[in-house]
Amino acid sequence: MPTLRRLEVFLEAAEDCNFRRTADRLDMSQAGLSNHILLLEKELGYPVFERRRGRSPELAPAGKALLEQARAALNAARVFRGKTAEQEGEGGKIRFDVTIRNYVLRHSIMPALPPFLDRHPNIDIEFDIVDKTTDIIARVGSGKSHFGVYRGHSPGSDSKIRSIVLGSSGTYLFASPELAQRARDGVPLDELPFMLPKKDTEMGTAIERTLAENGIVPKLVTARSQFPETLGEWVAEGRGISLLFMGHMQRYLSAGSVAVISPPIGHWNNILITSLEERSPHLQTMIAFFRDAFAASEQIGPTES
Structure with a gap:
């Protein structure tokens, strides 16, 4: 199962569809953000972004379907847990x-x-x-x-x-x-x-x-x-x-x-x-x-x- 942190990073990346911009906004390296997405895709077993050389990444159909699921999972975590995983x-x-x-x-x-x-x-x-x-x-x-x-x-x-x-x-x-x-x-x-x-x-x-x-x-x-x-x-x-x-x-x-x-x-x-x-x-x-x-x-x- 994907971790909550990886779902959070995915939602931020999906908002921009520009890994460099998202990495700057989250105060992390672009390579670090890319590895979050790669790990998420490994855990899910399918790509959530379509990548083409020379173009910004775009949400894959499976990535679009994951958006609502990720938002629902994070909202549920906030309500029922009241604290982050590291706490x-x-x-x-x-x-x-x-x-x-x-x-x-x-x-x-x-x-x-x-x-x-x-x-x-x-x-x-x-x-x-x-x-x-x-x-x-x-x-x-x-x-x-x-x-x-x-x-x-x-x-x-x-x-x-x-x-x-x-x-x-x-x-x-x-x-x-x-x-x-x-x-x-x-x-x-x-x-x-x-x-x-x-x-x-x-x-x-x-x-x-x-x-x-x-x-x-x-x-x-x-x-x-x-x-x-x-x-x-x-x-x-x-x-x-x-x-x-x-x-x-x-x-x-x-x-x-x-x-x-x-x-x-x-x-x-x-x-x-x-x-x-x-x-x-x-x-x-x-x-x-x-x-x-x-x-x-x-x-x-x-x-x-």
């Missing part, structure tokens, strides 16, 4: 706010979320999407979020934050079958075309450092993008090699449009930080959820030898 105690929903980067949410957490919420109907999770790890740490440290999830290093000592290492994720070199064959034929990797994150960004600096530590300094960088999804698409198109997490590339591996051409190059800790006390209700449940979600997203495909 409820025994017998009501417990809301957790999680700050996270978009690529981690989409590729590692979202696939595991619907079955988790089905198993734990008394838990509601709200995601706040940010661009930098420092922003995640700051929001948890200030008490604005219960949890922060990211890949990287544990924050420095802070009495307000507990840090838990959930495991580690490896990055791998991916290439199209044609470029993978050239690597097998003995062409040095640094002489093949590469695609990298944008320069002077947190991820761009980390990826280039990881490649250099493994003796790879690409001589030909054909493209850069801050979005792992875009880099993955370009790899599948044969435009170059890229260093990515397994979760970004599973669908291309399944389709045979890319190959893994290296063992793991670089290991990144999956970090959960929290401002909750150790004995807080549901803390261990949330830790287990995030650990299992990361583990499921790191199922390893075949590697080129």
Whole structure:
């Protein structure tokens, strides 16, 4: 069942049919609003908006039908409950706010979320999407979020934050079958075309450092993008090699449009930080959820030898 918060966001988005305008009005990121709608559509099993490239989203027929149902549900909640889900105690929903980067949410957490919420109907999770790890740490440290999830290093000592290492994720070199064959034929990797994150960004600096530590300094960088999804698409198109997490590339591996051409190059800790006390209700449940979600997203495909 959709949460009340997701129904609220849906009604606001339906009023504007402009995600950027709605996000500004609700004081949230556009990516955060889009993920609210995507989660709602996953829970319902059908699209509520029709999206076309270059055009504002429009309500789908099912979305129009949902409008009255959503309004009725929210009105009933106001009358009979008299308080929001995050204020409820025994017998009501417990809301957790999680700050996270978009690529981690989409590729590692979202696939595991619907079955988790089905198993734990008394838990509601709200995601706040940010661009930098420092922003995640700051929001948890200030008490604005219960949890922060990211890949990287544990924050420095802070009495307000507990840090838990959930495991580690490896990055791998991916290439199209044609470029993978050239690597097998003995062409040095640094002489093949590469695609990298944008320069002077947190991820761009980390990826280039990881490649250099493994003796790879690409001589030909054909493209850069801050979005792992875009880099993955370009790899599948044969435009170059890229260093990515397994979760970004599973669908291309399944389709045979890319190959893994290296063992793991670089290991990144999956970090959960929290401002909750150790004995807080549901803390261990949330830790287990995030650990299992990361583990499921790191199922390893075949590697080129």
